[in-house]
Amino acid sequence: MATDKPSKPLKLVVTGGAGYIGSVCTARLLEAGHEVVVVDDLSTGHADAVPSGARFVEGDAAEVAGTLLAERFDGVLHFAAKSLVGESMQDPGTYWRGNVVTSLRLLDAMRAHGTPRLVFSSTAATYGEPEQTPIPETAPTRPTNTYGATKLAIDHAITSYARAHGLAAVSLRYFNVAGAHGELGERHATETHLIPLVLQVAAGRREQVQIYGDDYPTDDGTAIRDYIHVTDLADAHLLALEHAQPGHHRIYNLGNGAGFSVRQVIETCREVTGHPIPAVVAPRRAGDPAVLVAASDRAREELGWKPERADLRTMVSDAWEFHRGRHGAR
Numbered sequence: 417m418a419t420d421k422p423s424k425p426l427k428l429v430v431t432g433g434a435g436y437i438g439s440v441c442t443a444r445l446l447e448a449g450h451e452v453v454v455v456d457d458l459s460t461g462h463a464d465a466v467p468s469g470a471r472f473v474e475g476d477a478a479e480v481a482g483t484l485l486a487e488r489f490d491g492v493l494h495f496a497a498k499s500l501v502g503e504s505m506q507d508p509g510t511y512w513r514g515n516v517v518t519s520l521r522l523l524d525a526m527r528a529h530g531t532p533r534l535v536f537s538s539t540a541a542t543y544g545e546p547e548q549t550p551i552p553e554t555a556p557t558r559p560t561n562t563y564g565a566t567k568l569a570i571d572h573a574i575t576s577y578a579r580a581h582g583l584a585a586v587s588l589r590y591f592n593v594a595g596a597h598g599e600l601g602e603r604h605a606t607e608t609h610l611i612p613l614v615l616q617v618a619a620g621r622r623e624q625v626q627i628y629g630d631d632y633p634t635d636d637g638t639a640i641r642d643y644i645h646v647t648d649l650a651d652a653h654l655l656a657l658e659h660a661q662p663g664h665h666r667i668y669n670l671g672n673g674a675g676f677s678v679r680q681v682i683e684t685c686r687e688v689t690g691h692p693i694p695a696v697v698a699p700r701r702a703g704d705p706a707v708l709v710a711a712s713d714r715a716r717e718e719l720g721w722k723p724e725r726a727d728l729r730t731m732v733s734d735a736w737e738f739h740r741g742r743h744g745a746r
């Protein structure tokens with residue numbers, strides 16, 4: 417299993433480790449016996465989300481890594497990014513600079529210091545509107561939003577660096593990440609993600625949720641996504657680190673292969689919370705594909721990844737526990 421002690425503890429930099437997914441992965445890496453230094457500029461993360469046991473350096477991923485990597489690390493897990501579809505359509509420059517330029521500078525720093533391994537947070541948004549569902553890694557990549565375009569550009573750069581400079585690289589294309597890992601969960605000052613927004617209504621912190629479009633070509637007219645539990649996702653990172661091969665860049669989709677519409681997600685949140693959760697239909701959000709569902713066979717076969725919390729109810733229940741707990745009042 418991914419959480420067993422590794423054959424050799426690694427010394428790792430985690431960029432974005434004060435954020436939602438990066439903090440959970442840091443916790444899993446520490447549990448597995450690795451040494452972790454988190455680099456985060458706290459633009460959307462929180463210093464108190466960095467698990468105790470990790471060293472924390474506040475600052476820009478590329479800027480800090482440039483000096484930090486001189487200390488000789490076994491690898492980088494690169495989570496730091498701007499990652500909101502809607503915002504990326506309104507402010508593309510921030511996404512090209514914040515994602516692509518930062519990642520190129522990080523790759524150059526890794527090359528300069530001989531850092532051998534990289535695990536990169538890519539995304540389902542690289543595929544755009546798919547021709548086939550579920551989406552395999554071999555599907556065409558035609559992103560419909562700027563966010564996805566920047567992540568795809570980084571994936572291409574990583575492929576070139578792996579080939580030219582011997583980097584052992586893995587990109588993990590997450591579908592929609594949900595749930596919480598105990599005290600670590602989704603906590604953004606301006607929340608835009610569906611499940612936390614719906615749970616804020618259930619917690620009495622918001623009056624209603626908006627459904628962005630009910631005229632998609634789906635059964636109930638609302639957009640469909642594949643939700644994956646953040647703990648299952650973190651486990652895939654440990655496996656990716658173990659399987660990364662020098663000179664190769666391997667790409668893996670991570671999802672459960674099951675699609676849930678916006679209306680189905682809201683219904684599940686109603687069942688879990690017992691709250692009626694009022695919902696109103698609003699216009700579509702620019703850049704949103706209708707359906708994103710993963711084929712994750714490659715991760716299962718090559719990495720031996722096996723999600724253990726694939727049920728949407730479990731993800732919503734864990735997120736609800738988190739929202740009602742320590743962070744409920746924020």
Ligand SMILES: NC(=O)c1ccc[n+]([C@@H]2O[C@H](COP(=O)([O-])OP(=O)(O)OC[C@H]3O[C@@H](n4cnc5c(N)ncnc54)[C@H](O)[C@@H]3O)[C@@H](O)[C@H]2O)c1
Nearest residue numbers: 432434435436437457458459460461476477496497499593
């Ligand atoms: N949440 C999802 O469903 C999802 C799906 C696919 C991919 N991803 C990717 O996973 C990664 C983590 O996403 P998240 O949901 O945890 O987001 P998040 O906003 O909670 O975490 C991102 C973290 O990176 C930090 N950061 C941003 N830019 C930085 C920079 N230049 N230097 C240093 N730190 C910086 C932020 O402060 C934050 O702590 C992102 O790369 C995102 O694109 C997320």
Ligand SMILES: O=c1ccn([C@@H]2O[C@H](COP(=O)(O)OP(=O)(O)O[C@H]3O[C@H](CO)[C@@H](O)[C@H](O)[C@H]3O)[C@@H](O)[C@H]2O)c(=O)[nH]1
Nearest residue numbers: 499501539540541591592608609610626627628639678704
């Ligand atoms: O108030 C809301 C918020 C969202 N949605 C819809 O719910 C779905 C999910 O939206 P959201 O939770 O914002 O996630 P995505 O926009 O699908 O993007 C997430 O999932 C992508 C992978 O699929 C990642 O790349 C992104 O980083 C991550 O933000 C989409 O159809 C949205 O239009 C609503 O209807 N109302």
